[in-house]
Amino acid sequence: MNPIKVNHLKFSYDLETDVVNDVSFTVEKGSYTTLIGHNGSGKSTIAKLLIGLLEKGSGEILIDDLELTEANLDVIRRKIGIVFQNPDNQFIGATVRDDIAFGLENHQVDPALMDDIINNYAARVDMSKYLDQEPTRLSGGQKQRVAIAGVLAMKPEILILDEATSMLDPEGKSEINALVNALHKEYGMTILSITHDIEEVKKSDHVLIMFDGKIVKDGLPSEIMIDEKEMISLKLDAPFSVKLANALKRRGIVLKETLDTERMVAELCLLRSKK
Amino acid sequence: MNNIALGRYIPLNTFTHKLDPRFKILGMLILMVSVFFPSGFIGYGVIAAFVFIALLFTKISLKMILKSMKPMIFMLSFLFVINSLVIRTGYVLFNIYGFTLYSDAVFQTLYIMVRLTLMIIITTLLTVSTKPMDLTLGIEDLLSPFKRIGLPSHEIAMMISIALRFIPTLIDETNRIMKAQASRGVDLKEGSFKEKIMAILSLIVPLFVSSFQRAEELADAMEARGYVVAQHRTRYKQLKPTYRDTVMMGGVLSLLGVIIWLSL
Amino acid sequence: MPIAFEKVNFKYAPNTPFAYEALKNIDLAFEMGKVTAIIGPTGSGKSTLVQHLNALLLPSEGTVLVLDRTITNKHKPKELKSLRQRVGLVFQFPEYQLFEETILKDIMFGPLNFKVPEAQAKVLAMNALKLVGLDESFAEKSPLDISGGQKRRVAIAGILAINPDVLVLDEPTAGLDPQGSKAMMELFLRLNKENGKTILIVTHDMEHVINYCDNVVVMKDGEVINHQRVTDYFERKTQVEDIQMNLPQLLMFKEALLDGGFEFKQPMRYLEDLAEAISKEIKR
Numbered sequence: 001m002n003p004i005k006v007n008h009l010k011f012s013y014d015l016e017t018d019v020v021n022d023v024s025f026t027v028e029k030g031s032y033t034t035l036i037g038h039n040g041s042g043k044s045t046i047a048k049l050l051i052g053l054l055e056k057g058s059g060e061i062l063i064d065d066l067e068l069t070e071a072n073l074d075v076i077r078r079k080i081g082i083v084f085q086n087p088d089n090q091f092i093g094a095t096v097r098d099d100i101a102f103g104l105e106n107h108q109v110d111p112a113l114m115d116d117i118i119n120n121y122a123a124r125v126d127m128s129k130y131l132d133q134e135p136t137r138l139s140g141g142q143k144q145r146v147a148i149a150g151v152l153a154m155k156p157e158i159l160i161l162d163e164a165t166s167m168l169d170p171e172g173k174s175e176i177n178a179l180v181n182a183l184h185k186e187y188g189m190t191i192l193s194i195t196h197d198i199e200e201v202k203k204s205d206h207v208l209i210m211f212d213g214k215i216v217k218d219g220l221p222s223e224i225m226i227d228e229k230e231m232i233s234l235k236l237d238a239p240f241s242v243k244l245a246n247a248l249k250r251r252g253i254v255l256k257e258t259l260d261t262e263r264m265v266a267e268l269c270l271l272r273s274k275k
Numbered sequence: 276m277n278n279i280a281l282g283r284y285i286p287l288n289t290f291t292h293k294l295d296p297r298f299k300i301l302g303m304l305i306l307m308v309s310v311f312f313p314s315g316f317i318g319y320g321v322i323a324a325f326v327f328i329a330l331l332f333t334k335i336s337l338k339m340i341l342k343s344m345k346p347m348i349f350m351l352s353f354l355f356v357i358n359s360l361v362i363r364t365g366y367v368l369f370n371i372y373g374f375t376l377y378s379d380a381v382f383q384t385l386y387i388m389v390r391l392t393l394m395i396i397i398t399t400l401l402t403v404s405t406k407p408m409d410l411t412l413g414i415e416d417l418l419s420p421f422k423r424i425g426l427p428s429h430e431i432a433m434m435i436s437i438a439l440r441f442i443p444t445l446i447d448e449t450n451r452i453m454k455a456q457a458s459r460g461v462d463l464k465e466g467s468f469k470e471k472i473m474a475i476l477s478l479i480v481p482l483f484v485s486s487f488q489r490a491e492e493l494a495d496a497m498e499a500r501g502y503v504v505a506q507h508r509t510r511y512k513q514l515k516p517t518y519r520d521t522v523m524m525g526g527v528l529s530l531l532g533v534i535i536w537l538s539l
Numbered sequence: 540m541p542i543a544f545e546k547v548n549f550k551y552a553p554n555t556p557f558a559y560e561a562l563k564n565i566d567l568a569f570e571m572g573k574v575t576a577i578i579g580p581t582g583s584g585k586s587t588l589v590q591h592l593n594a595l596l597l598p599s600e601g602t603v604l605v606l607d608r609t610i611t612n613k614h615k616p617k618e619l620k621s622l623r624q625r626v627g628l629v630f631q632f633p634e635y636q637l638f639e640e641t642i643l644k645d646i647m648f649g650p651l652n653f654k655v656p657e658a659q660a661k662v663l664a665m666n667a668l669k670l671v672g673l674d675e676s677f678a679e680k681s682p683l684d685i686s687g688g689q690k691r692r693v694a695i696a697g698i699l700a701i702n703p704d705v706l707v708l709d710e711p712t713a714g715l716d717p718q719g720s721k722a723m724m725e726l727f728l729r730l731n732k733e734n735g736k737t738i739l740i741v742t743h744d745m746e747h748v749i750n751y752c753d754n755v756v757v758m759k760d761g762e763v764i765n766h767q768r769v770t771d772y773f774e775r776k777t778q779v780e781d782i783q784m785n786l787p788q789l790l791m792f793k794e795a796l797l798d799g800g801f802e803f804k805q806p807m808r809y810l811e812d813l814a815e816a817i818s819k820e821i822k823r
Contacts, residue, residue, distance in 0.1 A: 039716045040686050053495050074501070082499050085714075089489050090496035094408040094440055101511035106501035108509045136443045139581060150500065166714050169581045169743050170785050196716050237717035240788035240810070247814035253821060261792065269799035271821050448635075454595050455636040458628040459697060460620055460652025470652075477648065480638035484683065 001065050002026050003079075003158045003190040004050065009059035011049055019045050021213035022059070027158075027206075032184050032191045034201045034221075037210030038235035043194045044085075046210075047162045050192075051080050064157070078107070081151030085163040087143035091135040096127055096146050099135075103154045121149040125179060141172025148179060159183065161193040173197075198239050201225065202259055209234055226258050284406055290519060291333040291404040296413030298520040302527045303401045309530060310393050314537040319389050321537070325530050326396050333404050340396055347391065355384045411436045412512055430504065437493070445486065452481050540606045542592065542705065542737070543568040547601035549587055561587040563761040565601070569754075574731050574738040576748040576769070579758035579782055585741045586631075588758065589707045592739070593626040594619050606704070624653045627703030631710045633694035637682040642668070642693050645682050649701040660700070667696035671726060688719045695723075699730075705737045706730065712744065720744075724751045745787040749773055749808055757782060770806045789813055 004027035011020040019042045027033045037043045048054040050061060052073045061068040063076045084090050093099030100118045109117070122128045125145040135143055144164055151159065161180065165173040177200065183189045193200065201207050202221050209217035209224065211234050217224050225231065228238040228246050245258035253271065257263040291299070309322060330337065358380040365379035402410070415432030422428055453461075461474045502508075549562035561584045569575055577585050590596040591603045594610050603610040608622050630636070639645035643664055650660035668677060671692040677685070682693050691711075698706070708727065712720035728751050730736045742748060748755055748769060755772045757765035759782055765772065772778060776794050779786055786794075793803065793813060803816050 039688050039719055048495070051499050053498060074503075077499065077501055084492065084496055084499075086492060088444055089492035092437070092440070092493070092497060092500075094406070094436065098408065098511065102497075102502075103500040105508040105511055106503070106506075108507060111509050111511055111513055114511045134443075135440070154501070163714075171580060171783050174785075198717070232718075235716065235718045237721070240792070243810055244792065244814060247810055248817060251814060251818040253818055261795065265792065265795040265799055268796060268817060268821070269801070272799075272801060451630060452636055454590065455628075455630045455633065457595060458593055458623055458630075459636070459649040459701070460623055462620065462652075473648075477636075477638050481635050484638075485635050 001029065002062070003029050003064060004192065005062040005065075006046075006050075007060045007062075009046075009049065009061060010057040011045060011054060012057055018057070018213050020049065020057075023210075023213075023215050024059075025208055025215055025218055027190060027192050030184075030188045030190055031205040032193070032203075033206040033208065034204040035192060035194045035208045035210065036196065036201055036236060041210040041235075042213045043210050044162055047082060047160050047192075047194055050160065051077060051082055078154060079156055080158045080160060081154060081156035082160040082162060083144060083147045083151060083164040085166055087140045087147065087167065088135070090147050091143055095132050095134055096122065096138075097131045099146055100150045100153055103150050107154060117153050121153045122146075124152060125149040139172060140168045141175045144168065144172065144176050145179065148176075148183075152183075156189075158190045158192065161191070161195070163194055163196065166196060198225075198237060202239055202241075209236070211235070222259050283403070285335075285403050287334055287404070289332060289334050289404065291329065291400065293517070293519055294404070294523055295514050295516045295520045296405050296409040297416050297514060298516060298524055299401055299405060300410070300413045300417060302523055303397055305527045305531050306397045307394060309534040310390055310397070312534045312538040314534045318534050318537040319393070321533055322393055322530065323389075325526070326393060326400070329400055330396070333400055335399070335403060340399065343399070344392065344395065347395075351384065351388050351391075354387060355380075358384050407439045408436055409512075409514075411439070412510075412514060416514065427505070429508070441489070444489075445482075448485060449478070449482060452478055452485075541568055541571065541604055542606070543604045544588075544591070544598075545602045545604070547591065547598040547603060549584075549591070549596060550599045551587075553599065561761050562591075562598075565763055567756065567763050567766060569737070569739065569756075571737050572731075572735060573753040574728065574740065574751060575754040575756060576752040577739060577741045577756045577758065578743070578745075578748060578784060580784075583758040583782075584761040585758050586709055587761075589628065589709060589739060589741060592705070592707055593623045593628050595628070620653060624701055625703050626705045626707065627698040627701055629695055629698050629706070629708045629711060631713060632691075633697075633711075634687065634690035636697075637690060637694055640681060641679050642673075642682050642685075643678040645693065646697045646700045649697050653701060663700040663702060664696070667700035668693075670699055670730070671696045672722065688715055691715065691719075691723070695726075703736070705739070707739045707741075709741045710743065711740065712742070712747065720747075727751065743784070745779070745784055749787040749789060770808055773808070774806060 007024050009020055009023045010018055012018045023046065035043050035046065045054065049056055050063070052068055063079055066072060066076065068076050091099055092102045097118055100121060101114055104114050104117060118131070119128065122131055125148050127142065127145050127149060130138065130142065138146070159180070165176050168176065180191060180193070184191050193204070195201065202225060204221055207217070207219065207221045207224055208215050216234065225239055226242050228242050231238040239259060241261055241264055242258050245255050245264065248255065255264060255267050257267055306322070306326070312318065330340070359376050362380040362383055363377055365377045365382065368376045368378055368381065411432045414435070415428050418426060418428035418431065456474070456477045461477055463471070463474050466474065544565040544567040547562055547565040548560065551559045551561055565588065577588065579585055587596065591598060591610070592605055597610060597612050599612060601611070605622060606625055637645050639648060643661070646664035646667055647660045650663050651657065655663065665675065665678065668675070673689065673692055673696070677693070682690060685693070695711070706727070711727070712723050715723065724747050727738050727740065731738050740747070740752065752769050755765070755767065755769050756763055765778065773787065773790050776786055776790055779790070789807070789810060793807065796817070797803065801817070801820050805816065807813050807816060
């Protein structure tokens, strides 16, 4: 059973150009999958299709082997949580407490149970101290943590991050990355992260690259990210380590490892001591 | 910016703050009604005494209220001038240079002044002691009987609360766009009529565009979290009346009784 | 002609319970004709600082010198327009300030406000469009019908068309994809090298600081805690770690290699510098 399976998915806003053009991919259970691509490649459209915010043109979307249709939209949305890019535009409640409650109210949770759930998930994202704060008093990173708490409170199996850190400062970014990593490792949550952050991609289990509406690469970061020329041709950037390895290659130093910083450093130190 | 202080929620923990917002709104409405009864100056005295006690219970200083009423002085003096020229009933108070001031002109102005002051204080009492969100909840509940005739009370409350939630965000946004356009040479104070129109457009168009985008993203976020219009939801915040509400309603209703009796 | 802050304090909402001191005792002189990065944690005063440069904010205390103008709190500066014509400020997410029917009109809006004759404004606008890497076919399109990255370029062109001597940019690459932001940074570098513009960039991206900037101003809690050449600033990682910023990749590699026994003597800034130094050490 795969959390997400997409077959020959097509979508177009204007019935002329396909923003998503015959896309097929699988996200495996418990994996940390990253989806990257240039601006306008169709990544965010995929996310909206997966949770049924947009209606597909053709093809099929299977969530836990269940096909996404109008009829079971509600069931599927309980399985997938999504965090969007702009922290301000997804904070619905007047306070942190009310915002976490919003999803619970929608799912008709008994109000008597809500306080415990809210306290529990606020603690999970380390926002217990801010329960009665208004969003204007929170940083971008804190707002995104609240968004994650709101999603977690609905106990989804899959978490989609749609450029959730791209509007945050470095501190907020690392807060969110650490939190998502913990959710992945400790709870075994399936993560699909749409991102521009090459370092995040390097650490992921699986990477999908989109280019002009199509998935053009699908595999392990260690296989895909090491081709500098290809990454550039896909309007992306290669990791610094890969670029450095290539610069060294031009100088006659060929390394086995070109992605993992630590191993590269170890290899270089070994080369140096041999001389 | 300092004038916004009038009527803004002040987080305290007083008797009034702890009242159930539904009863607080009802209480306010009853007080308003009593102000409109022609109960004479004795009646207004009674209401004023009641309101004064309410102020004490809410820990609002009279000074703050008086300060916030300053802008009204101009309007009231204007009203007084008009009244003294127009109203020619009652007894003559004095006569200088052919101008006669009648007693009713003074009384009429005083009446209006007292009514206005009382009404402002009464609304301030409510808004200062109730979080905007709780006000919305109160309004939602009070409107819920009208659901039967098709009034979407929950949706109305949701709309109000989202509007409240986004006011600070939109103020920030407006400030940013104003500064950005000022950097492009926009000057709202100078320039020809046509330039002023352009200057205003350069603020309003971007504000609309970004608000629509926000609205769209917000709608997506709400939907993704399981919100469906007109579908039943539970409510996290439950309103529970306490003995305080009984005391307050008892007080307000007896006041209304006294006022009606005085007006007979 | 300098850009300098002399003992500048700035308070938001003075004399209210919300009063907040955003800038404290700033003494700072920017080097003209260079690209300077302004970095620091959120809320450290970076945006407040740059808004003093075209008198959108006036110092609560102290003096700001911008080109030939002296800005203080005492007398309201007159003729702000001439100052704003020479110091162009681009805010975060500038695409939100587009409003005209066509891209050309939107870019011409600035110059026209500054009383540039229409024909000349058009020439300036077309040049600016070319500078940001968009061709003439964009001129008659609506600014609302293009992609996010293109909108950003159009918005920046709207400031470039005013032809300011000093260009101040507040996080100009936020939200762009890697190639989009690289192209943007290269544009600023070109404006500096070829057109001699003084460029000030508020940024969180340390890769941009090390790759494109000459100097760096570091802010923390409303104060300037560091101001030096980029090459000097990135000599030691402790300085960078002080303000909770990510180290640039180059510095991370360099530090790891130093710990592993490598000895680098020369300062380095670009990837090629590091590759060269490594190969020298290994082949020695």
